[in-house]
Amino acid sequence: MITNFTYCHVDVPGYQQFAKEIYKRLPKSFYESRHGFWMLPQIFFQGIPGFRAAIEKFGLWENLEQIALIVNHPNRTLEEFPIHTDLANLAPLALNLPVYNCDDENIYTGFYQPIRELNKSEVTHGSTTDAKLYAVYPEHLMKEVDRYYLIKPVIMNTLHPHTVINPTKRLRLGLTVRWVDDCLEKWLKTNGFKFDKV
Numbered sequence: 345m346i347t348n349f350t351y352c353h354v355d356v357p358g359y360q361q362f363a364k365e366i367y368k369r370l371p372k373s374f375y376e377s378r379h380g381f382w383m384l385p386q387i388f389f390q391g392i393p394g395f396r397a398a399i400e401k402f403g404l405w406e407n408l409e410q411i412a413l414i415v416n417h418p419n420r421t422l423e424e425f426p427i428h429t430d431l432a433n434l435a436p437l438a439l440n441l442p443v444y445n446c447d448d449e450n451i452y453t454g455f456y457q458p459i460r461e462l463n464k465s466e467v468t469h470g471s472t473t474d475a476k477l478y479a480v481y482p483e484h485l486m487k488e489v490d491r492y493y494l495i496k497p498v499i500m501n502t503l504h505p506h507t508v509i510n511p512t513k514r515l516r517l518g519l520t521v522r523w524v525d526d527c528l529e530k531w532l533k534t535n536g537f538k539f540d541k542v
């Protein structure tokens with residue numbers, strides 16, 4: 345587990361063009377529903393020039409675990425999208441790219457830590473199939489320690505408690521890319537980012 349790393353912005357050549365192309369191709373049902381997470385098949389990206397090459401700057405296409413759309417609805421409450429850590433059976437780092445309405449300075453991903461040690465019963469678990477792995481933290485016992493704005497691509501640590509805050513009237517869309525291996529961690533180290541590993 346990476347302990348002292350929340351996020352860093354990275355360069356993904358062509359990301360603004362990818363955002364336009366992805367948005368154009370999305371069925372409206374993806375973001376009209378209240379659902380916040382949609383897996384996209386690899387075939388979805390085949391017609392987007394340069395996308396695969398840009399992603400392969402970080403890791404092998406064959407080793408991709410998932411590419412998914414994250415939908416942040418307007419005024420989405422912390423009840424609907426609580427402070428959480430992602431599924432612990434995936435590599436902890438994710439590459440996130442802006443897709444739509446990501447230039448709004450009121451929308452951000454916050455990182456949190458508990459104000460005191462939490463009991464096991466205070467950390468609950470999501471209602472996904474892998475419920476036992478998705479941890480949800482009590483908002484009133486957490487304080488924000490960092491945040492990022494998805495104005496450009498980032499690598500983020502999904503095992504650090506986090507959520508997306510969108511107090512605006514606008515929908516925001518982001519793309520998250522995950523690999524089965526630790527290629528993002530290796531990429532960060534090769535590129536001079538320093539963090540401890542436990």
Ligand SMILES: [Fe+2]
Pocket residue numbers: 428429430502506
């Ligand atoms: Fe997450």
